[in-house]
Amino acid sequence: PELERIIRKCLEKDPDNRYQTARELLIDLRNLKRDSSHPSAVYKSPTTPLAAYRTNARLYFAIAGILLIGVLIAYRLLWVSSATFDSIAVLPFVNTTKDPSTDYLSDGITESIIKNLSQISQLRVMAPATVFRYKDPGVDPLKAGHDLKVKAVLTGKLFRQGDRMMISTDLMNVSNGTEIWGDQYERPVSDLLWIQEEIPKEITNKLRLKLTGEDEKQLAKHTTTNADAYQLYLKGRFYWNKRTDEGIREAIEYFSQAIGKDPSYALAYSGLADCYCVDSAPFPFDYRMARASEASQKAVELDADSAEAHTSHACALSTTHMKESEAEYRKAISLNQNYATAHQWYGELLCQMGRQDEALAQMNQALSVDPLSLIINFSTGMIYYYGENYDAAIAKIRTALELDPSRLDTINNLLNVLQIKGDYAAVIREAPKLRPLLPPDGQAKFDKRFAEIQNAYKTGGEEAYWKTVLRWSQEDNDLMQMAAAYTKLNDKDDAFSTLEKIYNTKHIDLEYLRVDPKFKSLRSDPRFTDLLTRLQQS
Template sequence: MKTFIAELKRRRVIRVAGAYAIVAFVIWQVAEIAFPALGFPDWTLAFIIVVTFLGFPIALVFAWAFEITPEGVRRTESVTKAADHSETKGRLVLMVAVAAAVALALSATWLVLRDISPTHSPEGKWIAVLPFTNMSAEPESEYFSDGITDDIITHLSKIADLDVISRTTVMRYKDTELSLRAIGEELGVATILEGGIRRVGDRVRINAQLIDAQTDAHLWAETYDRELTDIFAIQTDVAERIADALEATLTADEKARIERAPTEDLEAYDLYLRGRYFLNQRGEGIRQALTYFERALERDPDYARAHAGVADCFSLLGFYHYLRPKEAFPEARAAALRALELDGGLDEAHTSLAYVKAFFDWDALGAAAEVERALELHPNSPQALHWYAATLNMLEQPDEAVAQVERAVLIDPLSVMEAAGYAWTLINARRYAEARTRLQRAIELDPGFALAHWLLGEAHAYDSRIADSLSHYQRAVDLSDRYPWFVSSLGYALARRGDGSGARAILAELTERSHQEYISPFFLAVVHLGLGDKDKALDLFEDAFEERSPLLTGSHIGPFYDELRSEPRFMALVERIGLAAQASTE
């Protein structure tokens, strides 16, 4: 044994092993800090560790078999023990060990970067429709130009052979001074449509240009100067001319859907555009949007898209608990069904009905079928992809859910809502570090986006980082004017941090507020669970069940509920909800 150890020392195997281990450890520490900040997936750190482990025996074999000398690499057997270059050779061997570890790590990183590079380049049939400029004398006509932009995007998105950047992202380029080339590079698109709209009385003038984002060459241009009654024909013509310019296949079914006028009442259309404008603002804009959609339906009761708009408003009011779920979702269902009765090929109505089936009926299989139909009709709909991911989560298919939101983010890369949806899906998949990275990017886009701060708190709390979650929950509470859902999460985190008095103060606040506004029993349950009062929490979760709270849809999969899975009462509640049983049939 002594002879063997002496031989290991002579061949400097032990020294190489020590040097390799130290360098590998340093690489791991750097990767652990840097990779999340650079947006690398969770698996990349494990990949680096595995690669450096695999390189360890290779380095030892190399050290045993070879010696680095001033004359070059030579087999150890041919190197005499009396050589007087021992110190030089030792340093050279150590340098080789370090170089081997670093080379392996760099090779692994290159493979990682190659795999997570942008999923599409500015080639092919990717297109962005920039916000059309409002050239009218009235600034309040902004909603009209935005609405026309939105409708053109919708028309183009229904062509399966085109990939269209979503409205939320392109609206960030409103009044931008960036060149088309720069915008094309940022979005990864080959072509850009831009234009302007002037509305004067009953006439509208629209100019549009389709431009190669890399060369600035005009691929197509047209000016339309017509009566306002021709607005739908103009939108159809623009979509068809772009498809022709990009040599995109336009099926007969797609052509028929694009050419179908949504309403014959221009006043109803104007009210609908105002509704969509406010719905995109979220928050208090939801109620304003609902008012405009309902006014549009007073003008034209058969306006299918306005019925779908009503459905979306009620669904959001129910999901975020601005209204009791039992008040909001039945209204949403009726509106979605009426929209489909009027137009069975309306993709947004299928998406609206999917929302109700998932979050109120707790019918994930039915919801998945509806949203799959919506995606057949509108392959580029981020909203449909987003809700498809939600239903796949309910069906315990987290990897497929992540794939769907990745597609949504590809179409709508600058949308903070899609970034939040992506992070929410990653949290449900228990990929917390990735979620935190995504949320930091969303906050960079919109520092005042309360939902992103709340989700960042969730991504810390579920990852055993309660102390880190507190500041993010508090920020979400401050930004949202003490929205009850976010307040309850802050109470939970305070309790888990050991601040029982702070948590009970929040419980008292929510209880007091429940006398003036609707406070879901779910929110009270969250704080009681944080305080360790499981029996009271379960009482309130059962009350939330009776109210059909959409937040119970994660009870069979969500990390928040992990500590309750050993409780018979909770598991009985999960069974009554029925989503776990649906997941087992998939």
Template sequence: LLVVIGQFIYFNFFRKDSSGNGGEKSIAVLPFENLSNDVSQEYFSDGVADNILNELSKIQGLKVCGRSSSFQYRGKSIDLQEVGKKLRVATLLVGSLQKHGDQLRINASLIKVEDGYQIWSHQFKKDLKDIFAIQDEIASTIAQKMRVTLNGSGLREESLEAYELCLKGKYYYNKGVPKAVDTAKLFYKSAIELDPNYALAYAGLADCYRLSIRDSSLTINYSLKALSIDSTLGEAWTNIGFVQSHLQRDWAKGLKTLNKALRFSPSYSYAHLFRGNVFFFNGKTKEGINEIEEAINIDPLSVFLSHVLARSYFMSRNYEKAINQANYTLKLHSKYEFGWLWTALSFIEYKQYQKALETLNHLPDDDHDVFGMFPKLPSLSYVHALLGNTHEAEVILEKDILKHPKNYFLQAYVYIALKKYDDAFIKLKVGVEAGDLWATNILLDPRLDPIRSDPRFKELIKLMKFDPSI
């Protein structure tokens, strides 16, 4: 009942218009141009824009474009109207920053996309110690100009050194590759050493550990520490909701936490994404896809969100849409692994096996880790099994088992195609118990269809703890 009430409140009072036309109250914060003549200062100009974006994203009734989309325009010569159209917003915040020693010069302008009209512009010449006040002033001025209410009391004044370390942490985290994320952790930890009550540094660490999937206890612990200092951090609530639902499989509790995250940060695309996943994995495919589309409406150029939508179409058996969305994903990033994977898997369902093999060859080498998975070898083996090339399928599968023993579900699909159902169930059970990410799709995945009537499959479903009340 509490979950139902929470959903009612969220949809009726907090959910934004998702029509995709931007609307009057929508904004993208573009990365501030670094005028410091020092590329090593890019983290600072990025970080200031990022902090303003995060403050604005807390506002109910204001759609704020996600960072992964708006920051794609760093260092590019752009047409503001074209950018606004692609980002689905009505206004843009553009700016530049020059840092010289302890002196700052920041130019910021609020631009109306439709006609290029400059709604507001200001130049700040201040000491570095005034950076917190400058960020607050820009965010509050935008809120005033757009006739919305800025939530909270603004950014807490931190130690300047800790603040810069935190900006460096976020700069490396946003690179998204494991080595850079490890570097981000070091910067966040250094910031905490200087300021043990720095909530954003703890929240940043939680983000880093969420990416590694296997460090769920650290994700929870750092998120809780951040919230003990600042209970309004939507990103921290999102991380907790992700672990509760996706990893601990307490779906209702996770959904409740994600609803709370969206009350504090209604424009946080990952809260919408994980909320959509909760619905989707529990069999509410329409509701799930709607929420994932809302995440994309906020962050329309995110390659990760685009691939998740392709996955959702594939798992809900709409293979034509899956291929189209996967192709769009590849337009955003031509080497993105899951763009090729969802295309290949959809070709398989159409029994276009040769096309599937050709597509799988676009995947990186078989030692490439994609979110803790190594999809190339078992996917190739799966196609050969379906083609009746049993020997070749088994040779590739054995190679994958030796190299990647934790590819539980990916290897189980091959056993199913080979009709070795006992072996498949052994892999599936271990995968469910180990938290294999493919297990979350177990209600929907077409590759599991041949074994759905087996009583052992029903036992696997029980282990996933899906919640019919969602």
């Protein structure tokens, strides 16, 4: 019975019910050996000497075998207890309901767990944009873990039936594929708030993380106690992540409804501000920034310890109060070093300020937790471009294209970098990638212009190339391209005249003017300095 007890304890599924140290196991094994060796414990039978010898031999071999197993288990216990789990990927929870209208629940709980875990200072947590690349239900979680260079992977499934849901979780050690922890929750949908807070606590316990007082404070924090507001917030983030005109409008509606349910919900105000901060928001720039400032300021007032709130407020300030914006980004990062969006947006601000090395350091921090984010790879490429490291810029923009080959803006920016680098042959080689992404009338226009630019460069070289670009920009009233063409053709007066038009109509397009290589030859002109000064003041 004692031997069976030891074996059962070694094989317990829950690690908390197993031996916690090798010493505990060895003590029980020594006691077993001592009790078995005691004269009163020796099995006596009226058998022949040969039979008695065989019986005792079997007994001693069994004890030796148990000791050997004990040593091996002890070694494993020592190895497991010394293993450190300093990184994790929470893969997208699988929605087994097979109802797309409930995808916001499975996606939302994934993002919520990531958000809560990312606040732990000693844990590197992969960001949502990266893990959602592994949304295929058939993905191998261990391969994903190896690809992402993390030590633990959490997978989960969600099934909803009426007002109840079942969630199963599985936390795995990437190095050997063993289960660290797993559980099932069958609760009302209204308990979703409790579940998304409980799972991170279980994970930190099973990974044996040593939490600081601030870590424990963040994990214990309740962002809202209103279940309806929380579900509306999840729907808002679900649509915000689409980054489309319609998605942003839907997100604004859901965040506003969440605020209506819980007027003290800081994250909902932060989400609302983020809707107006992103370039895909279908509203005039001044209106966007006013709404972003209003919502983000409220978010910070409600929760001064929210990295999301400070990041949203920093974005709202970035075009008018750069120093204050930088302070807000620094505060956000101090609260959550795993928040990739804070690192990305701060990097972009530093780039606008001409601090390229610091900008790249922030982008690398963002990539360390979000390496498969299209927008972060693209933004990193553009920062390399503004720093005139064209080859690195091209490589990063190509990475973004591999993540999503259907992005017109990504291809257009690749072509821009190539032409500013002066690699016109590469521009002509890469340009046809645009054609399949254009509507039929756009394809006809592309065919005509592609033939023109090929002929211009072939017959007249760089000057003819830029004269053709200038003519197109005048036809399209594309002021930025027009200013670039005038600059390349060394027509400074017309270049500055065009930049003034941009300043008077849509000066946000000039946010990178200080560092844009397109206008490098203008920087020594007093008119350039004057324009920069007015931009800063405005």
